[in-house]
Amino acid sequence: MKIWLKKNQCTGCGACSNICPKGAIEMIEDECGFKYPVINQSKCINCGLCKKTCPIVSKFESNRLNEPKVYATWSKDEENRYISTSGGMFFELAKYIIKNKGYVIGARYNKDNMVEHYLVNDLKGVEELRQSKYLQSDTKNIFKETLETLKSKKLVLFAGAPCQIAGLMKFLKKDYDNLITVEFICRGVNSPKAYRAWLSEIEKLENSKVTKVWFKYKVNGWKSSPRCTRVDLANGNYRIYNGNSNKYMSGYLGPNLYIRPSCGNCYFKNLPRQADITLADFWGINSNLDDDKGTSLVLLNSKKGIDIFEKINNNINYNERKFNEILEGNGCFNNSVHINSKSEKFLKSLTADNFSKQVNKYTKFFILTKIKNKIKKI
Ligand SMILES: Cc1cc2nc3c(=O)[nH]c(=O)nc-3n(C[C@H](O)[C@H](O)[C@H](O)COP(=O)(O)OP(=O)(O)OC[C@H]3O[C@@H](n4cnc5c(N)ncnc54)[C@H](O)[C@@H]3O)c2cc1C
Incomplete structure (x- = not known):
């Protein structure tokens, strides 16, 4: 079967x-x-x-709003905002859940630096879930664990990619009053094999184990953060990979070299959304709401989403926006990425020490094809 x-x-x-x-x-x-x-x-x-x-075979019939409320927001806690990927909304939502003795589920690094979904019930645990990790998170048995936790009647916040929320809802078969789901606008999840190959190349070069990867490092500001990654090492040093030196993000953003095939035809774009709340970067927001420290885009897709937003809004700055504004800066809201036609070949060719070489090779090919196609069009 x-x-x-x-x-x-x-x-x-x-x-x-x-x-x-x-x-x-x-x-x-x-x-x-x-x-x-x-x-x-x-x-x-x-x-x-x-x-x-399976959420691909049939979708969960939810009551998500067709006209969600849209906000530009950022956390008033400057440290949280700096550490977080966008404006620190996830941490503010999670803090509320923990304060109310609830549970938070999201993606964190395991001891091998790979990403998996995990359930926590304290702030220290939430800190590990914070920040975007640009590879696919392993959900393991987390849907079963979520169901068991929901039965305790405690508040549960589940954060993940839209397809993971769709899977969770199909698994649960119904929406629970004590469940709040949070998703992000997703450009696509990368192959853990590509990520492992990148880390192993760094570890060899640095002669030290990687202890933490901090994507979208905001040392030069939020708007240039997508290509800025900080990598901490066991020997106490850290490296910042920026622009072209950031091989992992160079292969992801643009050439789409190691994105999961299903992301090329994502079933969970557009409205209605899968989760109670959708988070993203508010790319393209006007300058009076952008101090280059990170502005979150928030969609409130259900009554539960609106209720929790009202409970935390003392801790955030927020400004209601028009729905159309999100489409200008965030094409991934309603469009799937185009998976590189050489993606499979690239991934199969990866070894423990040829990551950068292969990214350079395939990126060159990608740029050449782009130029060729432009010339053809002209
Ligand atoms: C793979 C990926 C692609 C994304 N693509 C876009 C995009 O195209 N446009 C855009 O505007 N925003 C995108 N985002 C969302 C953005 O990076 C932020 O995660 C979001 O704006 C929330 O930021 P924050 O400051 O509120 O909190 P953060 O603390 O940064 O929140 C991160 C949240 O996402 C969860 N998470 C982190 N990594 C993963 C993962 N691999 N799988 C599942 N859950 C994870 C964490 O548990 C946490 O709940 C993407 C995120 C990821 C992980």
């Missing part, structure tokens, strides 16, 4: 493996580093629950 029709439809959200009553579905990494469900036929009882739960 196959859950989805084509490989490039599966987002790897893990809803099928979480729902399987026989534990017959394992998420297994393919040659390109992306996880896909593999069914153990000897355990499978053909109940069809996996297919029923």
Whole structure:
């Protein structure tokens, strides 16, 4: 039995493996580093629950608003705002949940520097969830854990990519009053294999283990942060990779070299959104709301979203905006990225020490093709 029709439809959200009553579905990494469900036929009882739960096969019918409220916001806590990827909204929302003895679920680095979803119930844990990690997060058994936690009636905030929220909602089968879901506008998730190859190249060069990666490092301001990454090392040093020296982001932004195939045809763009709240960078916001320290775009997609926003708005600066403004600066709101046609070849060719060389090679090819296409058009 196959859950989805084509490989490039599966987002790897893990809803099928979480729902399987026989534990017959394992998420297994393919040659390109992306996880896909593999069914153990000897355990499978053909109940069809996996297919029923897949958010690609059928969507969860939610009550998300078709006309969400739109805000430009940023945290009043300057330290949080600097550390956070955009304006620090996630941390403000999570702080409210923790203050009310609830649980927060989001993506953090594990001991091998890979990204996985994790449940926390204190501020120290929330700090680990903060910041964007530009690779696919492994959801493991987190949907099952979320359900168990929801049954305790405590508040639960679940943050993730839109496809992960879609998977969670299909798994839960209903919306819970004590659940608040938060998603981000997503440009696509990268292959953990590419990320591992980049880290291993740095570790070899520096002769030291990487201890933390800080994407969108704001040392030169928010607007130039997408290509600025800070990497901390076990020997106490840190490196800042900026612009062209930032090989990982150079292969991601533009050439789209290692984005998951399903992101090229994302089912979760546009309205209505998957989550109660959508977060993003408010790219293109007018200058009186942009001091280059990070301005968040917030969409409130449900009554629950509006309610929690009202509870935290003493801790943030906010300004209501028109919906059309978000489309000008954030094309990923309603468009999927174009996956590089050489992506599969690139990922299969990666070894522990050829990451930069391969990115240079394939990026050159990407630029040449772009020029060729422009000339052809003319
Ligand atoms: C892969 C990816 C692509 C993105 N693409 C865009 C884009 O095209 N345009 C745009 O405006 N914004 C994009 N964002 C969102 C943006 O980077 C910020 O995450 C968002 O604006 C929230 O910022 P913040 O300051 O409120 O909080 P932050 O603390 O920065 O919030 C990060 C939140 O995202 C969760 N998270 C981090 N990494 C992952 C991951 N790999 N998988 C699942 N959850 C994760 C964290 O747990 C936390 O809840 C993207 C984020 C990611 C992870």
